[in-house]
Amino acid sequence: MIDMTKIAVGKFNELRRNAENPDDRMLRISLEGIGWDGPKLKLTLEKLKRVNDKVIETSGVKVVYALDIETYLGEVNIDYSDDWSNHGFIIGSTEESYC
Numbered sequence: 001m002i003d004m005t006k007i008a009v010g011k012f013n014e015l016r017r018n019a020e021n022p023d024d025r026m027l028r029i030s031l032e033g034i035g036w037d038g039p040k041l042k043l044t045l046e047k048l049k050r051v052n053d054k055v056i057e058t059s060g061v062k063v064v065y066a067l068d069i070e071t072y073l074g075e076v077n078i079d080y081s082d083d084w085s086n087h088g089f090i091i092g093s094t095e096e097s098y099c
Contacts, residue, residue, distance in 0.1 A: 001075045001076075002029075002056060002058050002063055002073065002075075002076050002077075002078065003058060003059075003075075003076070003077045003078070004058050004059045004061055004063075004077070004078040004079075005077065005078070005079045005080070006059075007079060007080045008078045008079050008080040008089060009059045009060065009061055010080075011080040011089070012027055012045075012061050012080075012089075013060075013061075015045055016045070019045065019047075024047040025045055025046070025047055025062075026045075026046055026047070026049070026055065026061075026062040026063065026064045027043055027044075027045060027046075027061055027062070027063050027064070027078070027089070028043065028044045028045070028046040028063075028064050028065065029041055029042070029043060029063060029064070029065040029069070029073065029076075029091065030042050030043075030044065030065065030066065030069070031066075031069045031072060038072075039069075039072040041069075041072070041073075041076075041091045043078065043088075043089040043091055046064065049064055050066070052066050052067050052068065053065065053066055053067070054066075054067050054070065063078075076091055076092065077091070077092055078090070078091050079091075079092070
């Protein structure tokens, strides 16, 4: 299950409005690698769906990811931070706490 905070949904919608062909935009989750503390997931704004992709909708946002990383996702929460040290979309387990 993938959830998004209201802040992340708002920021995604802002980015989508500023993009060319805004209705085509999706938030892609991809696997950047696997480290000692588990998988490193990355978020990008994309407009194309690939053959092995799964598309879900959460809070009105289309989220896309390759089927082969589904086992790494579990239950995740997507947030957005304006903090100078951790700026951008943040993806984490719903069991993690955010400060």
